[in-house]
Amino acid sequence: MKPHQIQIDEQGRLKHFISIEGLPRDLLIAILDAAQSFAGVGERAIKKLPLLRGKTIATLFFEPSTRTRTTFELAAKRLSADVLNINVQSSATRKGESLLDTLRTLEAMHCDMFVVRHPMSGAAQLIASHVAPHVRVINAGDGRHEHPTQAVLDCFTIRRVKGDLSSLVVAIVGDVLHSRVARSDIHALNILGVGELRVVGPKTLIPPGVEALGVRVFYDLEPGLRDADVVIMLRLQNERMQGTLLPSAHEYFQAYGLTAAKLAVARPDVTVMHPGPINRGVEIDTAVADGPHSVILQQVSHGIAVRMAIMSMAMGSQAAPRRTR
Template identity: 55%
Template sequence: MSEVKQIVNQLNAEGNLRHLLTLEGMPKEQIIHILDIAQQFVSVTDPAREVKKVPLLRGKSVFNLFFENSTRTRTTFEIAANRLSADVINLDILTSSTAKGESLLDTIDNLVAMQADIFIVRHSVSKAPIEIAQHVPDHVHVVNAGDGSHQHPTQGLLDMYTMRHFKRDFKGLKVAIIGDIVHSRVAKSNIFALRTLGCEDIRVIGPESLLPKDLDMLGVKVFHSMEEGLKGVDVVMTLRIQKERMEAGQVPEGEAFFKQYGLTPARLALAKPDAIVMHPGPMNRGVEIDSAVADGPQSVILNQVTFGIAVRMAVMSIVAGN
């Protein structure tokens, strides 16, 4: 997991965030700053607010470049950019020139020539957003919206915001992440952020084939039993099995996986009574999570989605210098 060697500097000469590409190595103060700015934007996302826009990105062009399917991330980035008063362009990859064989960087060069200011990039190839960030001119900013099995920094940040909102103190927090850890960019971003924010009890639960080999280096506790791993935790996060990133037969599927690693009410009862349940989506009910848990009183899954708008507003406003 610890594969990024400061490939590109996310900070500008003044020490401010220029790009957001990874949470590995990001200073604690920078993460807290983003969460604090997001807290200010939460009021803008309040459904009761009559005017839901602020002018911080007025005149800026935000290009959503999603080379992988997405519902929550793409839509919340679009909402966030609109609420910052930016001009939002959603590139249709299937009908763009990339479908004709144009290279990724040639596509980027053409969009820069169209006066793009911020690129939001999701790509199936790990580190593709980093390659773009190394290529663009200084006035253009890149936000990683998920790259391969590498990182998903805005999801990690909105998850940190959710935990802080409901639990406050990271130092005493006990967090369990369940399922396909090895293919999960979300899990990686969360682990890096939790360690930086002082969480000392991070647990991963899953079959050996879905757990990275280097977790010990990050101080993460490994469990293959739900019953052992869930004891006394404050936060339970379940993950989708990413079949698109693995070979057939690598893990039990469907009911077989649910029987071993599905989050049921009985298993959730092993956590603390006030434990919260999180999921980055999309959920596969009856595979990694029971509907009674997903829709239950301890679930904050929809809160994550709402907080994601504010967090993405914060990230875009910060990288753009506002």
């Protein structure tokens, strides 16, 4: 079964959230609209809504993560859910328990939702296809496949800062080959009908045939950035790089690192984004990361609202089909 078939129920509601690929446009827009409603909660005296009171959400991270895990946790807590953070590095899987046995154990503790990050592509879908019918699964990043909540928060940020997407030029810059963020962003921005979508990076870090996803490919930074409205920088994923794809981090910065001078060819009101964590002086210069065009920290706050929207919509589909009243 394809991921986009498993994540939507018979009524067309969001059931699991596994991938952006195949997500219907109206559902993606509904998530963005719901996130807009949730965004105001962070500014109130009591930053909590009762929507998921009595629900238990387990975060299962088989890869280290700080911001994704904590924003999921914060989002779940703002919805009044109880949160279990399973530290997989030090848990039963290290003692030889299989992934599905871990799941069964958590199901027996009456968990309603699993938020999963795993180094293997397809892990979240595998889990979604094996959980009990009432349990919901959210993909928090699976291998090189997708990081769908990051893509939604990127789109949410662009929509908030720029408004209409149809006339925008968006450039995704860096290690596209290893990036699940890039893959999810490409699908999401194309579903929303962005004006022009570019990927920019060295030949060794651009997947062959990526044009088929609906992007223009640039192997040089300057033409790739020219007249861009939005620049999404990708982290240079050292820990995934094997062999000789790049000469050195320093040389990478010379050619593809984003500096104020290189950014000058983009539009004057260009917005600079980065999923974090940033490698200062590798893919992005400090002056740009902390500069007036950067919305990197806003992205983090938006991540909470977006994850609240996705978790409440997925959990809402536990309910019986909507009656008209």
